[in-house]
Amino acid sequence: MYDDQPVQPADMSKRLSALAANMATLRHDIESGQLTLDPEAGKQIRDMLAKQIDQVDGWLEQARGLARRAPLGENPVGHAMAGKFEQRAGGEGTSFAAVFSSYRQVLQDTDDTVGEAMRLYRETEDRTSDTFKKLAN
Structure with missing residues (x-):
């Protein structure tokens, strides 16, 4: 993964599909209550995600700026290459x-x-705290 070979867009697309599938599993675990996340750890993760976003x-802005026909000449090869670069x-598909x-x-x-996992953690903490308060009374 970290060798000198460039990652091709098609390979990146496959990796993203696998990552999305993993996220679906994670979301299922959170929604079913099997996983919660301490808000402090969640905040650190969300800060890292915000920087990456x-x-x-x-x-994305740079890629969209490149998505135009380059002036490569008024000949069949120039037109074909300009279209290829633009695509x-x-x-769609595997473009940048x-x-x-x-x-x-x-x-x-x-x-x-992550936000949902943090919310569930807080709910669990609140329920536990309420239970202890009731037991103490």
């Missing part, structure tokens, strides 16, 4: 913009999931 937003930057958009969505879903 900001960075991805910058990448690779801003097209599409992959970055998918990655940003996974980050946002992760942030939402």
Whole structure:
């Protein structure tokens, strides 16, 4: 993963699909009450996610800026290459913009999931605290 070989957009798309599936499992565990998250740890995670989302937003802006036809000449090869570059930057599927958009969505879903886990932790803490107060009286 961290070798000198560049990651191809199609490979990144597959990795994002796997990550999204993992997030769905995590969300299920949280929604079923099997997993909660201490708010302090959750805040640290959410801060890291916010920084990553900001960075991805910058990448998306750059990719969208590249998604235009480059002036490569008025000939068949120039037109073909300009179209190819435009699609690779801003097209559908495995273009840079599409992959970055998918990655940003996974980050946002992760942030939402962390927020939900923190909320459930607080609810559990409140119920436990109420129970102890009732026992003490």
